[in-house]
Amino acid sequence: MADHPQRPGHERPLSPHLSIYRWQVTMLASITHRATGVALAVGTLVLAWWLVSVSNGPEGYESFMSVATTPIGLIAMFGFTWSLTFHMLNGIRHLAWDMGYGFDKVTATKTGSLVYILSLVISVGIFAFVWTGHAGYLQ
Amino acid sequence: MSSLQTPLHKVRGLGASHSGTGHFWRQRITAVALVPLGLWFTFAILGLIGTNEVAILSFLAHPWNALLMAAFATTMLYHMSLGLQVVVDDYVHNTGMKIFCLLLIRFVMIATTVTCIFALIRIAAST
Numbered sequence: 001m002a003d004h005p006q007r008p009g010h011e012r013p014l015s016p017h018l019s020i021y022r023w024q025v026t027m028l029a030s031i032t033h034r035a036t037g038v039a040l041a042v043g044t045l046v047l048a049w050w051l052v053s054v055s056n057g058p059e060g061y062e063s064f065m066s067v068a069t070t071p072i073g074l075i076a077m078f079g080f081t082w083s084l085t086f087h088m089l090n091g092i093r094h095l096a097w098d099m100g101y102g103f104d105k106v107t108a109t110k111t112g113s114l115v116y117i118l119s120l121v122i123s124v125g126i127f128a129f130v131w132t133g134h135a136g137y138l139q
Numbered sequence: 140m141s142s143l144q145t146p147l148h149k150v151r152g153l154g155a156s157h158s159g160t161g162h163f164w165r166q167r168i169t170a171v172a173l174v175p176l177g178l179w180f181t182f183a184i185l186g187l188i189g190t191n192e193v194a195i196l197s198f199l200a201h202p203w204n205a206l207l208m209a210a211f212a213t214t215m216l217y218h219m220s221l222g223l224q225v226v227v228d229d230y231v232h233n234t235g236m237k238i239f240c241l242l243l244i245r246f247v248m249i250a251t252t253v254t255c256i257f258a259l260i261r262i263a264a265s266t
Binding site: 034037038040041044045047048051052054055057058061062084088091092094095098126129130133135136137138139 | 167170171173174177181183185186187188189190192194195196198199208212215216219222223226251254255258259261262265
């Protein structure tokens with residue numbers, strides 16, 4: 001006789017069944033929303049560090065910039081830029097769902113792909129904008 | 140079948156979470172507020188990249204900018220603590236560990252909020 005599913009100690013599969021699910025845009029967007037949210041939580045600490053460094057005068061700001069402009073710092077900045085873009089666009093998608101719009105399977109899949117494409121285009125666009133010297137207009 | 144809930148409990152409608160739909164609703168309210176605040180933040184940061192420390196100081200010392208930055212930081216940190224709480228609720232099942240994580244999230248949230256506001260006050264006072 002096969003293992004009885006109710007037997008104590010028997011390993012039963014727990015949801016979410018990641019190993020047997022077929023990956024879909026909607027589930028990936030949901031996971032990415034959470035992951036970018038956690039990344040942005042780290043981003044809030046960087047924002048606080050930036051504000052404190054500015055309040056500490058020129059030396060304080062220099063110390064922030066010397067870390068932020070390292071290759072790892074720039075990769076992190078791109079990560080925060082994309083995370084903020086994705087989380088905001090997908091957040092708007094969630095708010096639309098809450099109001100009852102676009103929650104059907106076809107639309108949700110389309111807007112999921114759209115959020116990925118738009119967030120990448122916008123964050124690459126932001127870096128191109130900075131790289132080509134268009135930033136710093138508040139001087 | 141009669142309900143085990145008292146009429147008072149039903150009227151309060153707070154359910155197993157003891158907070159009803161409060162968490163859900165606050166998450167949405169802060170999300171709506173963060174759309175314009177996040178756009179302003181992006182506009183501000185892009186405008187300040189490549190300038191110097193003096194330009195950043197004078198920008199953040201302006202009352203409107205200080206106010207918007209404080210609103211952005213406060214709203215985002217509150218939204219963050221609500222969001223991280225859901226992550227802990229979903230993945231941390233040990234009660235002691237769960238309470239520890241939720242306390243840590245709230246303490247870090249409040250400490251970071253106070254730090255941001257204090258830095259903004261210092262910036263405003265320095266110019």
